[in-house]
Amino acid sequence: MKCDLVVVGAGPAGSMTAKAAAEAGLDVVMMEKRQEIGDPVRCAEGVSKAALKKLVEPDPSWISAEVKGARIRAPDGTEIVISEDRAGAEVGYVLERKVFDRALAQEAAEAGAKVMVKTRALGLLTEKGVPAGVVAQFVGEELKIEAPLVIGADGVESKVGRWAGIETALKPKDVETCAQFLVQDERIDDDYCEFYLGNDIAPGGYVWSFPKGRALANVGIGILGSKADSGTPIRLLRDFMKANFPEGKVLEMMVGGVPVSGPIERTVADGVILVGDAARQSDPITGGGIINAMKAGKMAGKIAADLVPRGEVDKRSLMVYEEMWRETIGKHISRNFAVKEFFVDLTDDDLNRMIHSLDGIDVAELDLKGLLKVLVRQNPKHLLKLRHLIV
Amino acid sequence: MLTVNRYxxxxxxxxxxxxxxxxxxxxxxxxxxxxxxxxCGRCAKICPLGALELDKEAKR
Incomplete structure (x- = not known):
């Protein structure tokens, strides 16, 4: 089989890449190793409404709930509310990834991309030592797909980059190890995303509760890999459930790893581009990856459509992508990596002090960045190290 | 040896x-x-469910 572009992985990054490239006229093959796109889910499913709307027209079928804001709870129980729009408008979506991911793949298909499920990449094809497509296993049978350019959208467990000589292995301090339950409990607040901080609750991470409507929520935990031991996430999540949702019924269980490494050294090689979690483009502070993945996918798809017909797929030509994402989403990712490196080592006293410092200050309409600014202003000594990052 | 508990x-x-x-x-x-x-044991350390185990006694 021959085509212009092979996309490995049909998550948001892969589908956006495939869609953008196919729309621009490339002959695209997108492969997904699972037999079902989007399932099992490995995500808390929260996304900014405004950011998502800039990338795709939201469809009610893949939105579980809309939220008004976020609550952050300090280790001592003090709470603050942010991102609360006074007019009562919703600021965030909690998605149904199983539906969302497939809808994006469908859009790629409608744009003309060929989609292959239960098709797993085994390695890169090479021609004169240069990557020239993918060897895959299609429902158990070997299949060669020749293409001048391969997009690695293969997630946290990415192999495409490693095959091309890009080191993407995550150090324990650069990954959040996560577990999540879909919980039914009358105590769930359908209007707010909640974040719980504390070294006993979630070392180097946080516990979240993202409402999915009708007293359902994704209640999950992320722990920094370097502070975790085998099985810590599921154990601490069960502890949290016992303390906070003792009557909660668990309808689904999810696990996963979230890259929090910040930008890696490079995301292109001859004939290869990485996007999304494969490129470690998730936000090191929030762990959110959907928006960055979609933005990077769109960039990669358009650039592929521009370069492939000209035969310019060597590493140097592909630097256009590298520069474009670093100039845009990369800036936020870099800054938030530095902020994360600082926050993961704070004691509970530090965290409490920080939340207390906001007492009497109106933070309701702030987003995360705005909140960090106020924190730096209120804690000039403690947050000295962060001052240069947040201006 | 690294063992994966599939259950x-x-x-x-x-x-x-x-x-x-x-x-x-x-x-x-x-x-x-x-x-x-x-x-090296990195995988076992970060497994959210504790499904990976390294038998330290075993020689390669």
């Missing part, structure tokens, strides 16, 4: 992402381990 494993692929030897692979609902495994 515990949630097949999330986090272990694959941290493996410095690229010795692991997530295939739908199971983890494959190849001979490149150096028994």
């Amino acid at each position: 515990k494993c949630g097949y999330c692929g986090a272990c694959v992402g941290v493996c410095p030897a690229a010795a692991l692979e997530l295939v739908e609902t199971w983890i494959e381990v190849n001979d490149d495994c150096t028994r």
Whole structure:
């Protein structure tokens, strides 16, 4: 089989890449190793409404709930509310990834991309030592797909980059190890995303509760890999459930790893581009990856459509992508990596002090960045190290 | 030797992402381990469910 572009992985990054490239006229093959796109889910499913709307027209079928804001709870129980729009408008979506991911793949298909499920990449094809497509296993049978350019959208467990000589292995301090339950409990607040901080609750991470409507929520935990031991996430999540949702019924269980490494050294090689979690483009502070993945996918798809017909797929030509994402989403990712490196080592006293410092200050309409600014202003000594990052 | 408890494993692929030897692979609902495994233990440390175990006594 021959085509212009092979996309490995049909998550948001892969589908956006495939869609953008196919729309621009490339002959695209997108492969997904699972037999079902989007399932099992490995995500808390929260996304900014405004950011998502800039990338795709939201469809009610893949939105579980809309939220008004976020609550952050300090280790001592003090709470603050942010991102609360006074007019009562919703600021965030909690998605149904199983539906969302497939809808994006469908859009790629409608744009003309060929989609292959239960098709797993085994390695890169090479021609004169240069990557020239993918060897895959299609429902158990070997299949060669020749293409001048391969997009690695293969997630946290990415192999495409490693095959091309890009080191993407995550150090324990650069990954959040996560577990999540879909919980039914009358105590769930359908209007707010909640974040719980504390070294006993979630070392180097946080516990979240993202409402999915009708007293359902994704209640999950992320722990920094370097502070975790085998099985810590599921154990601490069960502890949290016992303390906070003792009557909660668990309808689904999810696990996963979230890259929090910040930008890696490079995301292109001859004939290869990485996007999304494969490129470690998730936000090191929030762990959110959907928006960055979609933005990077769109960039990669358009650039592929521009370069492939000209035969310019060597590493140097592909630097256009590298520069474009670093100039845009990369800036936020870099800054938030530095902020994360600082926050993961704070004691509970530090965290409490920080939340207390906001007492009497109106933070309701702030987003995360705005909140960090106020924190730096209120804690000039403690947050000295962060001052240069947040201006 | 690295053993994967398939009854515990949630097949999330986090272990694959941290493996410095690229010795692991997530295939739908199971983890494959190849001979490149150096028994460094990173995968076991970060497994959210504690499904991976390293037998420290075993010699290669």
